[in-house]
Amino acid sequence: MAGLFDEVTETLFANKTVLEEEYEPDTILEREDEIEEYKDALKDVLFGRNPSNVMLYGKAGVGKTAVTTYVLDELQQATREREQADTLYVHRHNCNDDTVFSAVRALVNQLLPEDEKQFPKKGLSTADAREELYAQLERVGGTHLVVLDEIDHLAEADDLLYELPRARANGHLDAARIGVIGISNNYTFRNQLSSKVKDTLREEEISFSTYDATELRTILYDRAEKALVDDGYTDGAVGKAAALAAQDTGSARQAIDLLRKGGEIAEREDAATIEDDHIDRAREEVKRGRLRDKIADQSLHARHVLEAVAHIEHNGDTPVRTKDVMKTYQRIADERGDDPLTTLKSIQNHLSDLQMLGFLIRHEVNKGQSGGYYYTHELDMEPDVVFEACNELDKEDAV
Ligand SMILES: Nc1ncnc2c1ncn2[C@@H]1O[C@H](COP(=O)(O)OP(=O)(O)O)[C@@H](O)[C@H]1O
Ligand SMILES: [Mg+2]
Known part of the structure; x- marks a missing residue:
């Protein structure tokens, strides 16, 4: 019997993983200058000296992580071949929504021997975690590069960026050397750092343009x-x-x-x-x-108001006045079994929020002699997009 999947062949894609997020390219293109700067910043590692600290800046998707992976892989390879170089350990950590404590804790856990219990989540301070980090670094020895990716998400990054690079100078480390590589999607992150940290990190800053x-x-x-x-x-x-x-x-x-x-x-x-x-x-x-x-981020009634405008737009009856939006809105809310809002003011507020968010366009219409004015509204996108989104969301809500 023929199997369900028999006829499925790979057609266009010879190796689709190459286009997936987790793929690590072995050739980095168009970043020769940045790679050269990076290489310069880290070359001391080859001779058993302290690595410089490096800060990378640039918008999302411009190759900061890919270049870092490439450069550090190459460096690790080179240290294996060089007599003078100490063993190089690279510790990567993504700081997304982290605290300094959890970042240090994660680093400690990367360093702990496999059979050792993980550093506790609760009960100990950041200073305790840092002390344990130094103890583990000393136990392992060699050179350690700590990559703190998306460091701009780290609340109070300043402390960490101050302490870690100085660990050796301050007598916390003797057998081990440490270098910090910070990666930020956000140029303004630099301004949040204290001047003493900026002084340390000024050593090497590499910026990645789009x-x-x-x-x-x-x-x-x-x-x-x-x-x-x-x-x-x-x-x-x-x-x-x-x-x-x-x-x-x-x-x-x-x-x-x-x-x-x-x-x-x-x-x-x-x-x-x-x-x-x-x-x-x-x-x-x-x-x-x-x-x-x-659209999914909007409240239920905001969605109904948006859907109302989409219906009116679909019928070719926009720009439409607030009171007419209200009628359609109330019908939609009724159909969905949601108690409709009843004041014109509340609809007005939703319309004005939706306009601010870029869903709608609002016009002010002057009444002429009487000097008054009113608003009309139209949709600033394809009504189909709204219908599709609202349909899917209604289905999800129903589950
Ligand atoms: N110069 C480059 N050459 C090859 N691939 C690249 C280059 N720059 C970025 N990429 C690819 O683009 C994607 C985003 O790059 P990434 O390094 O994650 O960006 P960032 O860390 O700056 O947000 C990844 O898939 C990466 O492999
Ligand atoms: Mg990245």
């Missing part, structure tokens, strides 16, 4: 070649993904995502090649997804 379309095209071609079958993509598709991402964010992540999603759309339609049209639609899908998330 990519332009040409750079993104180079990065994308390399990925496309590895990820897709021969003739699986057109130059137009790669150029389109690069151009859209350059225009929008300058992020390689966005460009790669567009290519992958474009491939998925092409595959769904049994197309043999990814064309620029697939990329356009991929972007459209992403945009819809984002809008849907934004």
